[in-house]
Amino acid sequence: MTTVAVLGTGIMGRPMAANLLGAGLSVRAWNRTRVKAEPLGEQGAQVCDSAAEAVRGADFVLTMLSDGPTVHEVVSGALGEIPADAVWVQMSTVGDEWTGKLAALAGKAGLAFVDAPVLGTKQPAEQGKLVVLGAGPDKLRERCAPVFDAVGGRTIWVGETGAASRLKLVANAWVLALTNATAESVALAETLGVDPKLFLESIKGGALDVPYAHLKGGAMISGEYPLAFPAKHAAKDARLVLGAAGDGHPDLGAARAALAHLEKAIEQGHGDEDMAALYYGTR
Numbered sequence: 001m002t003t004v005a006v007l008g009t010g011i012m013g014r015p016m017a018a019n020l021l022g023a024g025l026s027v028r029a030w031n032r033t034r035v036k037a038e039p040l041g042e043q044g045a046q047v048c049d050s051a052a053e054a055v056r057g058a059d060f061v062l063t064m065l066s067d068g069p070t071v072h073e074v075v076s077g078a079l080g081e082i083p084a085d086a087v088w089v090q091m092s093t094v095g096d097e098w099t100g101k102l103a104a105l106a107g108k109a110g111l112a113f114v115d116a117p118v119l120g121t122k123q124p125a126e127q128g129k130l131v132v133l134g135a136g137p138d139k140l141r142e143r144c145a146p147v148f149d150a151v152g153g154r155t156i157w158v159g160e161t162g163a164a165s166r167l168k169l170v171a172n173a174w175v176l177a178l179t180n181a182t183a184e185s186v187a188l189a190e191t192l193g194v195d196p197k198l199f200l201e202s203i204k205g206g207a208l209d210v211p212y213a214h215l216k217g218g219a220m221i222s223g224e225y226p227l228a229f230p231a232k233h234a235a236k237d238a239r240l241v242l243g244a245a246g247d248g249h250p251d252l253g254a255a256r257a258a259l260a261h262l263e264k265a266i267e268q269g270h271g272d273e274d275m276a277a278l279y280y281g282t283r
Contacts, residue, residue: 001024002025002147003057003059004017004020004028004059004060004061005028005030005051005058006027006029006030006064007030007031007062007065008031008066008074009031009040010066011227011228012064012118012125013062014029014037014040015125015126016062016091019125019128020147020150022128025150026046027045028045028046028055028058029045029047030048030049030054034049050078051074052078052081058083059086059087060086060087060088060089061082061087061088063089063090063091063092064091066092066236067094067098068092068097068098068099068102069098071102072102072105075105079105086111087112087113087140087144088111088113088114089114089147090113090116090117091116091117093117093172093240094165094240095165095243097243099161099165100162103161103162112137112140114144115135115136116144116148117164118130119133119168121228121229122228125151128151128152131153131154132152132154132155132156133167133168134155134157135160135161135162169244172240176237176241176255176259179212179216179258179275180254180261181254182212182213182216182276183216183279184257186199186217186221187283196220197221199217200214200217216275219274225270225273226274227272227273228274228275231266231271231278232266232272234278235262235266238255242255242256261281261282262278265277265279265280268280
């Protein structure tokens, strides 16, 4: 049976591990805070006390951790236990620079590496409907298919290592801009004495309509933020997007505005709430 070591079982990693189990794969789960991995034990996973224990004898090592430095630290500490013929599937959002560093770490160890961030948040992860962006050696596409098919609704292979992480940054720039634009429109409506629900109603079904605006806008209007993706992680992603633009060409003004509002919301104590809480940064 194919064994997948899942390192990181938080908001995204835990449902992904559950879907791997549902697809008939053997899962070893590890998380720095063990309590977050323990529910997977009830579903048939082996919950491990260390990353090294989890990767020992695994066919795949799947990382879904908060950022590049964390992924590097965790995998470096377990590298000696990863089998030589295993594949490291790096699915965390770490940006272009850290993807290069992680690929170099794998290359130095002679370990096969696939750059495979995902599009989607908590609910698509639970439903197994993430979009997997895959990049790496063509010879690994078929081998990785059972893992990607278990966690995603579709897989897009986009080229050599690093290409997937760059595409993820492009998609994140759009998500940040859309969330921020929704927050600004809701805030402006309230300032002008307009019911913000009428804004959502006015775009419904037309060329301007986007389901995401109703999802996040509804949360902003109600003041209830069911967690799909934390604001603190969205701020990290915004920094990765802006960092990728380098010297400011292109000028990613929407991403800069989103980051400013996210940082203000985080300062107000909303960092662990859904990223729609950036609305508080507009006030």
